Amino acid sequence: MEAPDAGLAAELERSLELTAERLGDPTAQVYRRLFELAPDLEPLFAGDRSGSVRGEMLQRALETLLDLVRGAPYAHGLIATEQINHAQFGVPPARFTLFLVAVVDVVRDALGAQWDAAIAAAWQAVLDRAAAACGTGPGAR
Numbered sequence: 141m142e143a144p145d146a147g148l149a150a151e152l153e154r155s156l157e158l159t160a161e162r163l164g165d166p167t168a169q170v171y172r173r174l175f176e177l178a179p180d181l182e183p184l185f186a187g188d189r190s191g192s193v194r195g196e197m198l199q200r201a202l203e204t205l206l207d208l209v210r211g212a213p214y215a216h217g218l219i220a221t222e223q224i225n226h227a228q229f230g231v232p233p234a235r236f237t238l239f240l241v242a243v244v245d246v247v248r249d250a251l252g253a254q255w256d257a258a259i260a261a262a263w264q265a266v267l268d269r270a271a272a273a274c275g276t277g278p279g280a281r
């Protein structure tokens with residue numbers, strides 16, 4: 141497991157604060173992007189009429205990613221466990237981290253010129269760490 145990195149966490153937080161300044165709640169944009177990348181995954185949310193599951197999932201995923209780079213002991217295991225849980229309701233394990241790719245695309249687009257090298261490196265590092273937790277190798281993006 142990778143060492144805690146407060147600098148990485150700070151860059152992720154900075155990018156999420158800037159995203160919130162630009163978009164407010166980015167939930168709709170994140171799922172729109174996910175369904176652009178993988179239209180076949182949209183029916184999995186058919187039962188989520190209020191959008192509360194999508195909101196909760198994004199919130200939990202972001203908290204877990206921040207805790208992953210802060211070195212919180214639970215984060216690595218939660219990602220691996222959620223990947224297994226999700227396979228049971230139809231999310232192919234190899235596509236589990238696609239949700240994180242959708243998050244990065246929305247943050248990058250929202251930040252525009254403020255998407256600097258430090259923020260880009262922080263998101264690449266957290267994709268790699270999440271992919272390592274899933275046993276699917278470095279996040280290639």
Ligand code: HEM
Binds near residue numbers: 222226229235239
């Ligand atoms: C393409 C990738 C993904 C898809 C299609 C997906 C889909 C879903 C769906 C359909 C549910 C609702 C399940 C139900 O009916 O109970 C759900 C719940 C959840 N997902 Fe995902 N998921 C993805 C990736 C992730 C990732 C990367 C994380 C976190 C690292 C995550 C964390 C969660 C959590 C915590 C819940 C429970 C939310 C609640 O308590 O309501 N998911 N996911």
